[in-house]
Amino acid sequence: MSKKVLVVDDDPDVRTFVITVLEENQYTPLVAQDGIEGMEKIETENPDLVILDVLMPRGSGIRLYRSLKTDERYKTLPVIMLTGIALRSFLKSQKVLAEFKGGEVPIPDVYLEKPVEPEDLVEAIQKKLG
Amino acid sequence: MKIKKILFVTKFEELCYDALSSLLTLTRASLEHVVFLNVIERDKVAMHRGSGYSKEEAVKLKETANIRFIDWAENLFEMGLEVGAYMEVGELIPEILKAVEKESPDLVVIGRSHKGPLEQLYSRSDVTELTRRMSIPILVFKHMTEDNIVPEKIFERPLLATTWSEASLSAQSYLSDMKEVIKEVHVMHVISEKELKKSSTHEVQKARREQRKKLDDLCDELEETGLKARAHVYVGDPAKEIEKAAREYQASLVILGGTGKSALMERWMGSIPQSIADKSVFPCLLIPASNS
Numbered sequence: 375m376s377k378k379v380l381v382v383d384d385d386p387d388v389r390t391f392v393i394t395v396l397e398e399n400q401y402t403p404l405v406a407q408d409g410i411e412g413m414e415k416i417e418t419e420n421p422d423l424v425i426l427d428v429l430m431p432r433g434s435g436i437r438l439y440r441s442l443k444t445d446e447r448y449k450t451l452p453v454i455m456l457t458g459i460a461l462r463s464f465l466k467s468q469k470v471l472a473e474f475k476g477g478e479v480p481i482p483d484v485y486l487e488k489p490v491e492p493e494d495l496v497e498a499i500q501k502k503l504g
Numbered sequence: 505m506k507i508k509k510i511l512f513v514t515k516f517e518e519l520c521y522d523a524l525s526s527l528l529t530l531t532r533a534s535l536e537h538v539v540f541l542n543v544i545e546r547d548k549v550a551m552h553r554g555s556g557y558s559k560e561e562a563v564k565l566k567e568t569a570n571i572r573f574i575d576w577a578e579n580l581f582e583m584g585l586e587v588g589a590y591m592e593v594g595e596l597i598p599e600i601l602k603a604v605e606k607e608s609p610d611l612v613v614i615g616r617s618h619k620g621p622l623e624q625l626y627s628r629s630d631v632t633e634l635t636r637r638m639s640i641p642i643l644v645f646k647h648m649t650e651d652n653i654v655p656e657k658i659f660e661r662p663l664l665a666t667t668w669s670e671a672s673l674s675a676q677s678y679l680s681d682m683k684e685v686i687k688e689v690h691v692m693h694v695i696s697e698k699e700l701k702k703s704s705t706h707e708v709q710k711a712r713r714e715q716r717k718k719l720d721d722l723c724d725e726l727e728e729t730g731l732k733a734r735a736h737v738y739v740g741d742p743a744k745e746i747e748k749a750a751r752e753y754q755a756s757l758v759i760l761g762g763t764g765k766s767a768l769m770e771r772w773m774g775s776i777p778q779s780i781a782d783k784s785v786f787p788c789l790l791i792p793a794s795n796s
Contacts, residue, residue, distance in 0.1 A: 408588075429577045431539060431588040432606065436581055458570070463578035470584035 377503050380404040380421035382412035382438065383456070384430040388488070392425055392456070395492045401499065409433025413441060416448060423502055425495075428457040428464060436467050443479035452502040454484040456495070461485045505674070506534035506681045507641075511609040513541045513600055516569070518615035521576055523645050526658045527613065528583070532684045537586040539607050540576065542569040543599045544592065566591040597633050604638060613643045616782070632778045635762060635790055641678070644781040644788045658787055659685045663755035665692050665746045665780075668718070671761030671793040676722070678791065679759070680729040689726055690753045691719050692736040694745040712737050742776050743783070750786045758786045762793040 379401045381392045389405050396403040404419050406412040410433040416424065424442070428435035435457065442448040455464065465481065472478045484498045507530055514520070528535070549561040569591045577587040588607070592599045604612065614630065631644055659682055666672040679689055693715045700708055719735035726733040736753070738745035750758050760777035781788040 428581075429574060429587060429589050431590055431603075434581075434586055434588060437586055458574045459578055459581065463581050467581035467584060470582065474584055 376400050376402045377422040378402045378404055378419060379423045379425060379499065379503075380406060380412065380415050380419065381425045382406045382409065382415075382430070382435065383425075383427040384408055385427070388427070388456075391492075392495070395495055396499075399496055399499070401503075409435060409438035412438050416442070416451070421451070423452045423454065423499065425454045425456050425499075428455065428459040436464065436471075439482065440468065440471060440477075440479055444477045452483050454486060454495075454498050454502065455482045456486045456488060456490060458488045460487070505610070505677045507610045507678070508534050509537040509539065509607065509609045509611075510535065511539050511541060511600070511603055511607060511612045513543070513596075513612065513614045515542065515615065516572060519613070519645055521579075523613075523615075524576060526656055527643075528580075529657055529659060529685045530682070531583065531585065533682045535585070537588070538580055539588040539590070539603065539609060540573050541590045541592070541600065541603045542566075542573070543594060543596045544569070545596060546593065549593060562593045566593070596630060597637070600634065601637060604640065609640065611641050611643055612638065613645055615645055629778070629782050631781045631790070635778055635792060639792050641792065642781075642790045644790065646785055646787045657685070657687075658756050660687045660756045661690070661754060662686060662757045662759050662789070663690045663692060663746070663750050663753060663786075664759045665694065665742075665749070666719075666722070667693070667761060669761045669793065671791045673761070675759050675761050675789075675791040676726065678789075679726060679731060683730045686731055689731050689733045690736060690749070690755060691722050691726070691733060692738055692746070692749050693719055694738045694740065694742040696742060697740055700739065708739075712739070743780050746780055747784055747786070750784070755786060757789055758784060759789045759791065761791045 379396050381389055381403060383389050384407050393403040404415055404421055406415045408430045426435045426439060435455065439453060442451055442453060468479055483502060486494065486498060510527065512524055544562060544565045549558050549565065573589040577589065580587045590603055600612065631642065634642055662679065664675055664679065679686065695711050695715060699711065715737045716735060719737065723733035723735050736749055738749055746758060758780065760780060762777060777790055781790055
């Protein structure tokens with residue numbers, strides 16, 4: 375059975391691009407448009423990997439990433455960040471949140487800045503899923 | 505009533521990062537989440553009248569907005585804030601209302617209306633339209649100086665112009681919840697010329713004393729919550745007197761309660777808060793009437 379990959383991104387063009395890459399490489403794509411829908415899909419669909427944007431309406435990827443990495447059920451779920459937000463800002467935000475809310479979270483497995491080449495994305499997915 | 509989430513509506517002309525930055529003092533009070541909205545109005549990407557719009561042009565404008573928002577968002581994320589963004593092609597007011605429905609913000613921040621006086625006469629200003637259709641506070645942001653420098657601490661010296669309406673009174677609870685960022689509150693009431701037309705000198709003084717007493721009681725209530733407050737009674741045209749008081753006491757923000765008048769009444773009789781929000785040089789926070 376093919377592995378399920380959840381794409382969480384508010385940009386329909388990015389979702390289409392990632393879905394195409396996933397289908398061409400025999401993965402089953404799942405989609406969510408924001409962090410809140412993303413969490414719902416993780417709970418109901420149990421994906422094998424999440425590709426996560428950061429700047430989104432409703433819930434951002436920063437909060438969703440943090441929720442996953444501080445939740446016993448999902449802390450080992452691989453996450454690939456795919457975003458326009460610089461890694462430096464992402465890391466600083468996690469540091470500030472850890473300071474105020476407690477609970478350090480590990481840095482993301484893979485952090486890709488948009489735009490990404492299809493082969494780089496596939497390589498990152500394959501590295502995580504085999 | 506805490507302001508935890510702001511919807512920041514920008515066209516990048518009048519409302520930029522400096523304006524946003526001046527609101528960030530609210531993180532000391534309760535602010536946790538900022539959502540950006542940029543509406544690309546159809547006129548800007550229209551090809552010809554009635555023949556739709558250029559998708560290519562819309563994509564270009566959306567990407568331009570996205571780049572600005574990413575830059576702003578990075579700063580906000582680094583402060584530990586939650587950030588979201590919308591870039592939409594459409595009409596300003598419906599897109600704001602859609603974002604409000606999805607995000608449930610505690611405050612909407614917009615710039616001064618771009619409509620001219622003639623346009624406003626026929627189609628109402630953006631502020632009027634929004635206050636009529638939303639039941640959450642609106643901050644109408646202004647650049648207070650000629651060189652467009654934004655006040656650094658917009659909530660530092662608010663002037664609450666009360667009419668003793670329900671909305672004016674609920675403004676009080678917003679003030680109490682922002683006490684961490686407020687240095688001093690000025691509260692005022694304007695006795696209108698209409699109220700004084702048939703009055704004798706004695707009655708004018710009596711009216712002034714009564715209003716002053718009510719304002720003093722309000723100040724006492726505010727001081728009990730930890731705010732420093734001062735009362736002022738003015739007489740005359742409310743819009744002019746509120747502007748005058750804001751200048752005299754160097755207010756950083758004017759807070760006004762909605763009238764609760766029906767849309768039809770407002771269309772014919774006008775609304776003082778909305779007129780001030782449209783015309784004043786000061787940033788204005790409009791608190792809606794609960795029945796709006």
